Amino acid sequence: MRRAEVSRKTAETEISVTVNLDGTGTHDCKTGVGFFDHMLDQLARHSLIDLTVRATGDLHIDDHHTVEDVGIALGQALTKALGDKAGITRYGHFRLAMDDAQVASALDLSARPYLVWTLPFPTAKIGTFDTELVREFFQALATHGGITLHVDLIHGLNSHHIAEAAFKAVARALRMAVEPDPRSPGIPSTKGAL
DSSP: OOOEOOOOOEEEEEEEEEEEEESSEEEEOOOOOOHHHHHHHHHHHHTTOOEEEEEEEEETTHHHHHHHHHHHHHHHHHHHTTTTOOTBOEEEEEEEEETTEEEEEEOOOOOOOOEEOOOOOOEEEEEEETTHHHHHHHHHHHHHHHEEEEEEEOOSHHHHHHHHHHHHHHHHHHHHSSSBOOOSSSSSSTTTTO
8 A cells, every 4th residue: 555644743833635646646745835735735636645634833933843744744754655665666757847937856765865955936035935935945945855856947927827837747757756666577777776
């Protein structure tokens, strides 16, 4: 069963995340940050990973701790659900267009976290949401999910479209990477371990 649940409690946030890698993209995300919930819903829907997130955080300060800690917990849940990674495709990539925005994502479920991020935003905010938090989320996800993750802006004028294209592109790449590879049931590495 490629499912996992992770809970994380700090002085700043309390998070619970549940994932099912073999789901249909069902999502139920409630973080108290409306735009972020919308992005998490897109991540679930386009990766076909069932995702439930419950988060309470120090939103009276700002959204930073909540967004980052959800990324941490989600990365940990993905790692737990993948187990030894036997039989997965491992690599994924996707280039996604959304109106004016086009974002490319490539990733490797390598257990070697690394983020390459060339995704500038034309505005500092999307509504009340700080655009710099998009990178913070993916940095936490890559670090705690053991993911080598590249996210690159090809084109884009609208910050909302750029952010949404990024979440969807990563989701589609993740969908490809976690899929079982019927031709390769073992660990997808010459090292014999990931």
